[in-house]
Each structure stands twice: as structure tokens, then as C-alpha cells.
Amino acid sequence: MINFNQNLYNEEINFEETASLRPVHELTRGDIKTSDEISGIEVRLSRAVVIDNKTKPFGPFPGLAKVYFMNIVLSDLSSSQIELNLTGLEKVDDNQTLAVDQTLFLWKKSKTTPSSPSQIHVMTSLIKSKQNLRNTGDILSKVQADANYKDLATELGTLLKSASAVTNISNIVFKVAGIVGGFLGNVEDKPLLTRFQSFTDIAGDFNQLGKTTSPFSNKYAALDYTLFIRDKERQKEAEK
Secondary structure, eight states, X not given: OOOTTTTEEEEEEEOOOXXXXXXXXXXXXXXXXXXXXXXXXXXXXXXXXXXXXXXXXXXXXXXXXXXXXXXXXXXXXXXXXXXXXXXXXEEEOTTEEOXXXXXXXXXXXXXXXXXXXXXXXXXXXXXXXXXXXXXXXXXHHHHHHOHHHHHHHHHHHHHTTOTTOXXXXXXXXXXXXXXXXXXXXXXXXXXXXXXEEEEEOGGGOOOOOEEEEEOOBOSSEEEEEEEEEEOHHHHHHXXX
């Protein structure tokens, strides 16, 4: 089974600032005074770079690697569903930026989704494969049909109702990742970097407006998340 604790980075970001703590000039900027007035939240995986693919050149072979790219995303807005994505990438070189700039989570205020999330949990892992890449579609189908996976999804749905369960949530997300690793089926597959991050709204406030980039790298890879929090005016600009 793949050890996702190898080359792991784990962080929790709490947006605990309240309107009473914010500077006066911030309270008059835009239309947000509390999280009730948020119009949109987006979490993007904005950058993924393989710095060292741990494959040395040999003879005429340039030292390219096969890499799996896995994302697990969940929030309390979709407590019964785990967003799971697995992609295989061939011929990845050192210092190569992967073409994976993508939205991991998106919420936009509407009549059907009037309340913003209070928890967003994201796990991303870059996994080097020493064997030929397996069919990721088949693997995901097997994972989603697995009884243990279904039990964990149900347990996560319960935990997401509790704002104090972040640690337990991360433990279960890693168990979900372990199921994926089991179906990948090769102990020689090892993460170059795994990142787990929780965005939470302690005191019910996601009121840090605009764009916040959260970079992280080790000697093998870099994975950057970017959080966008929009008020009504920023949401209009984004939609343009």
C-alpha cells in the first residue's frame, strides 16, 4: 500500500477574523462585512511542479518518470460526496511544470445554494510510478464500488457536520487515499509530495477578500493552492 505520510505537508487555515476585528478601511471596501455576504469561493490548484522526479538518466535514457496526480476534495456543502480525481502522466522531467491548473472547489451564491461552506478539505498527491501506468478510469470505478470506501464516505458525511472534527476528517481522507493506493497495487509507487489542507471558517467568517495564494514545496515537488473569496462586485468581474 502507498504510504501517503511520506513527503506529507499538512496545514489548516482558519479564517477567524470577524467584522469587529477588521480595519475600518476594509469594512468600507466592497460589500462584505460578514461571511453571510460572501458571493463566491473558489479553491484552485494553481501550480504543480515536479522538481526532482527521482529518476536518474541512464545511458541514452533521459530520466523521465511516470507520475500519478490525485486530488480528493470535500466540503460540508456536499457531505455525502467525495470528489476524487486520478490522472496518469507520462514522461515527466525534472523541473517540469504540469499542466494541471484547475478548480478543486467552487461555490457561487444562488437561490439554490444560498449558504457558504464552513469547511473545505483538499488533498493532493503526486505519486511516482516505477511500473507502467494503470487505467485510472478503471481504478476510480473500483474505488467507488468498494465497500470500505462507501463506509468512509458515510462517516465523512457525519464528521463534516462537526466543526471540531478536522483531525478525524484528515485521518479518514488518508484512508480513502489508501484505498486508491491499494487498487493502484504497487508498493514501489511513492509520493513525491502529498499536501492536505483544510480551509475553515472559525466563528463563521470567510471574510478575507480577494486572492490568497498558499504555496508549498519540498525538494521533489511544489503544489500551490490559491483561494479566491468574492463579494458581489468581485463575482461580477469574475463572471465577465
